[in-house]
Amino acid sequence: MARPGSLWVVGTGIQLMGQVTLETESALRDATKVLYVVTDPVTKGWLADLNPSAEDLIDLYGEGKQRIETYHQMVDRILECVRAGEDVCAAFYGHPGVFVYPGHEAVRRAREEGYRAGMLPGVSAEDCLFADLGIDPGATGCQSFEATDFLVYRRRFDEHVPLVLWQISCIGQLTHETETSIRGLELLAAHLTQAYSAEHEAIVYEAARYPITAPLMARVAVADLPRAPVSGISTLVVLPARPALADRTMVEQLGLSDSYVLRKAQRAIPETARA
Numbered sequence: 001m002a003r004p005g006s007l008w009v010v011g012t013g014i015q016l017m018g019q020v021t022l023e024t025e026s027a028l029r030d031a032t033k034v035l036y037v038v039t040d041p042v043t044k045g046w047l048a049d050l051n052p053s054a055e056d057l058i059d060l061y062g063e064g065k066q067r068i069e070t071y072h073q074m075v076d077r078i079l080e081c082v083r084a085g086e087d088v089c090a091a092f093y094g095h096p097g098v099f100v101y102p103g104h105e106a107v108r109r110a111r112e113e114g115y116r117a118g119m120l121p122g123v124s125a126e127d128c129l130f131a132d133l134g135i136d137p138g139a140t141g142c143q144s145f146e147a148t149d150f151l152v153y154r155r156r157f158d159e160h161v162p163l164v165l166w167q168i169s170c171i172g173q174l175t176h177e178t179e180t181s182i183r184g185l186e187l188l189a190a191h192l193t194q195a196y197s198a199e200h201e202a203i204v205y206e207a208a209r210y211p212i213t214a215p216l217m218a219r220v221a222v223a224d225l226p227r228a229p230v231s232g233i234s235t236l237v238v239l240p241a242r243p244a245l246a247d248r249t250m251v252e253q254l255g256l257s258d259s260y261v262l263r264k265a266q267r268a269i270p271e272t273a274r275a
Helices: 022-030 041-050 067-083 101-112 125-133 147-152 182-192 222-227 248-254 258-266
Strands: 006-011 033-037 087-092 116-119 143-146 163-166 201-206 216-221 235-238
Touching: 006 022, 006 067, 006 101, 022 041, 022 087, 033 041, 033 067, 067 087, 067 101, 087 101, 101 116, 125 163, 125 201, 125 235, 143 147, 147 163, 147 182, 182 222, 201 222, 216 222
Parallel strands: 006 087, 006 116, 033 087, 143 163
Antiparallel strands: 163 235, 201 216, 201 235
């Protein structure tokens, strides 16, 4: 039998509260305690109106403070409320399982201690990216890495497939900082130019956070990354260098036609990225 107290970890989407699912809204309304980390005052006000128990955890961040320390403090606060018998709903902007260590860790620890706990999906920056840039991961695939991880572990990648790199503003930074890591961008540019030309085009992308604004899609040459307009929410999309070459033997063995290969080649570069 489950112990008193429960946990739902949910996401509020990227663009204000308009991307909140009905399932998430119900969980927020029904909770006896809401804890949240969101970035805009409108969503904060909406959460407070929806559930008066709402408590902001953003103040746990601190300039120069280790991010992992902040994350553990968030998990501790969430579990403190669950252990007190509350039906907790912890809300994070975007998708609660994408770049949200506290969400995963809180669910894991709550379940380990015998509490009912789960996660509800939300709209992530990646979902917005696919829509805004016209990238269909089902067309040619898509490869996605956190930028520091990409460099440190020298992740293998395919230059014929869109390459998405997250958190490019804080490469190599383990503390909470407001300044972009220019050194990190220099190292990233040098690494990418080993596979692409210095002039190869990439896109610095930021999803629109408000209905009246447009997403940022700034084109930049790979070599110019250190001088690109990068903020704390910027993502880098490196466009394919060229269409991949089909394995003719496999095409024949699968009984595929030449029109299949032609269609795939035509979709290798996203339509929006061609403009």
